[in-house]
Amino acid sequence: MQWWFVLLMVLAALGCGPSLPPSKPLDQLTPLEAQGRQVFVGRCARCHRVDSTSGLNGPGLFGLYRKKYLRNGAPANDDRVTDIIEHGRGMMPAMGNTMDEEQLQALLAYLHTL
Numbered sequence: 084m085q086w087w088f089v090l091l092m093v094l095a096a097l098g099c100g101p102s103l104p105p106s107k108p109l110d111q112l113t114p115l116e117a118q119g120r121q122v123f124v125g126r127c128a129r130c131h132r133v134d135s136t137s138g139l140n141g142p143g144l145f146g147l148y149r150k151k152y153l154r155n156g157a158p159a160n161d162d163r164v165t166d167i168i169e170h171g172r173g174m175m176p177a178m179g180n181t182m183d184e185e186q187l188q189a190l191l192a193y194l195h196t197l
């Protein structure tokens with residue numbers, strides 16, 4: 084193998100690998116975060132992956148709050164994310180009336196662990 088090829092592979096591995104450290108491990112979730120995960124599994128998981136940013140029916144949510152911006156350019160914060168959950172966006176249905184405030188807060192706490 085040529086030395087430059089090896090160098091290219093190393094650079095590719097560094098540059099294109101997952102740029103964020105892994106999500107918080109499931110066995111370290113607080114009770115609130117674990118409750119939020121239940122909400123997520125029940126209502127969001129059919130459309131969103133949590134372990135990658137690649138799409139399912141919606142974009143993968145890995146690292147959601149660890150990136151500065153959402154896909155539409157809005158800042159990645161609770162206000163914007165709550166708005167998307169409550170009112171939907173594009174092909175995502177509005178879910179504001181499918182969960183109470185407690186479930187929403189738990190869900191947001193869980194999303195912060197991704």
Ligand code: HEC
Binds near residue numbers: 144147178190
């Ligand atoms: C029926 C499929 C579907 C379900 C269920 C769903 N979503 Fe989505 N979601 C989408 C789609 C599609 C988009 C992209 C919307 C767009 O920008 O056009 C999206 C976008 C998002 C975004 C913005 C991501 C970004 O980077 O901009 C967040 C956050 C999100 N969804 C969270 C949730 C949460 C939390 C739930 C569960 C309460 C949920 N979604 C349920 C389909 C879904």
